[in-house]
Amino acid sequence: METLKIAIQKSGRLSEKSLELIEECGIKHIQGKRKLISVSPNFPIELLFLRDDDIPQYVADGVADIGIVGENEVLEKGKDVELTERLGFARCRLSLAIPQSIQYKDNSYFNGKRIATSYPRILQKFLDENKLNAEIHEISGSVEIAPSIGLADSIFDIVSSGSTLVSNRLKEVEVVIQSEAVIISTPGLKKAKKAILNDFIFRIHAVLQSKNNKYILLNAPNENLEKIINILPGIKSPTVMPLFEPGWSSLHSVVNEKKFWEIIGKLKEFGAQGILVIPIEKMIV
Ligand code: ATP
Ligand code: ZN
Numbered sequence: 001m002e003t004l005k006i007a008i009q010k011s012g013r014l015s016e017k018s019l020e021l022i023e024e025c026g027i028k029h030i031q032g033k034r035k036l037i038s039v040s041p042n043f044p045i046e047l048l049f050l051r052d053d054d055i056p057q058y059v060a061d062g063v064a065d066i067g068i069v070g071e072n073e074v075l076e077k078g079k080d081v082e083l084t085e086r087l088g089f090a091r092c093r094l095s096l097a098i099p100q101s102i103q104y105k106d107n108s109y110f111n112g113k114r115i116a117t118s119y120p121r122i123l124q125k126f127l128d129e130n131k132l133n134a135e136i137h138e139i140s141g142s143v144e145i146a147p148s149i150g151l152a153d154s155i156f157d158i159v160s161s162g163s164t165l166v167s168n169r170l171k172e173v174e175v176v177i178q179s180e181a182v183i184i185s186t187p188g189l190k191k192a193k194k195a196i197l198n199d200f201i202f203r204i205h206a207v208l209q210s211k212n213n214k215y216i217l218l219n220a221p222n223e224n225l226e227k228i229i230n231i232l233p234g235i236k237s238p239t240v241m242p243l244f245e246p247g248w249s250s251l252h253s254v255v256n257e258k259k260f261w262e263i264i265g266k267l268k269e270f271g272a273q274g275i276l277v278i279p280i281e282k283m284i285v
Contacts, residue, residue: 002192003044004200007064010049014181017089018068022047025203044196055184056081062186065193066200072158072179076119085183085201088208094119096174097165098154099147104173110134110154116146117156126176144168209283213254217276222247224270231263235285254280 008018022029027043038047048064055067060079067081070090074081096115098104107130116137117123127134137152144164146152158179159165159172183204189197220228229238234253241250251272255263260277267275 001044002190002196003039003046004066004193004196005046005048005064007048007050007055007058007067007069009052009055009069012052014052014068014070014090017087017181021068021087021089021204021207024207025200027200027203043200045200053077059184059186064186065189066183066185066197068181068183070179071182072119072122072177074182074184075177075179076121078121080187081184082187083182084185084197085204087181087183087204088211090179090181092158092160092179093175094122094156094177094179095159095172096154096156096176097144097159097170097172100169100171104171107132107174109173113153114151115154115156116143116152118143119156122177123156126174144170206282206284209285210280212256212258213280213283214257214260215252215278215280216255216260217250217252217274217278218267218272219243219274220249220251221271222249224272225249225251227270228267228272231266254283 009015019029027040027045029038029040029047031038036049038049040046048058050058052069052073055064055069056074056077056079058064059067059081066084068087070092072092072094074083096110098109110127110132112133114135114137115123116139118138118140120136120138123136137146139146139151143155143157145168146155147170148168155170156176162172165172183201185197216232225240228251232238232251232253232255238251238253243250264275
């Protein structure tokens with residue numbers, strides 16, 4: 001039988017979340033500690049554990065059919081792969097940063113400067129687009145210390161909270177790209193593999209949807225039911241059931257977690273009581 005080979009990071013910032021997502025999709029895997037490959041006993045999928053830098057290449061070559069990797073690596077490697085799905089974790093950005101002590105007006109600052117980075121391709125594209133001439137120093141790690149040891153004037157690196165920059169007395173001056181974990185796939189997958197991929201993506205949607213949404217239950221006075229329903233857009237429309245107490249109803253719906261905090265005040269204003277917000281395990285819309 002056909003199996004879908006999925007490349008994930010062996011160890012690093014993407015590993016845990018990638019495995020978690022696969023598990024939440026109901027896909028079991030037998031994890032040998034030092035094993036490079038793991039076959040699922042309940043889904044036609046094989047996991048390949050690799051360095052994240054190698055994943056775009058393996059997927060482009062078809063050694064793996066799909067991969068979970070940072071968008072930054074996909075853009076940097078420039079391989080022929082399809083971006084199939086955005087996964088919403090490992091969010092970060094690639095930014096230019098310079099020593100805090102330097103006054104910064106605009107990107108013309110970078111003309112004639114030396115920039116240390118592990119992302120020369122993305123940086124070169126930015127420099128070209130902005131008609132800037134800078135010298136790129138490619139280094140593979142600890143980019144943030146380059147200015148303090150005199151290797152470069154500035155850096156182009158991954159930023160998430162910015163704390164690494166601060167502790168190296170650097171400041172972020174240009175955000176060049178935003179990144180998150182994505183699924184990439186080999187262009188032109190065979191029909192059988194494509195079918196497995198579609199099933200996998202269907203499950204991923206159910207998992208991602210459930211994370212963004214909550215099940216909400218509340219009691220409402222009948223005279224305000226319409227007002228409450230109007231601010232509570234459910235999947236289709238909310239379920240309303242009469243309470244034993246006359247004039248009151250119980251209302252069930254699904255709300256986006258972020259929206260919930262916006263509407264909670266209004267719900268109370270309209271007399272809603274006993275509001276329960278419950279996590280959703282899976283959600284198929
Ligand atoms: P490998 O040993 O597999 O080559 P690595 O050291 O190159 O690993 P990690 O540091 O594990 O890579 O980062 C993997 C990916 O996680 C990055 O390419 C990026 O997409 C994302 N990432 C990196 N740093 C952060 C961060 N601080 N916050 C959020 N996401 C990040
Ligand atoms: Zn890497």
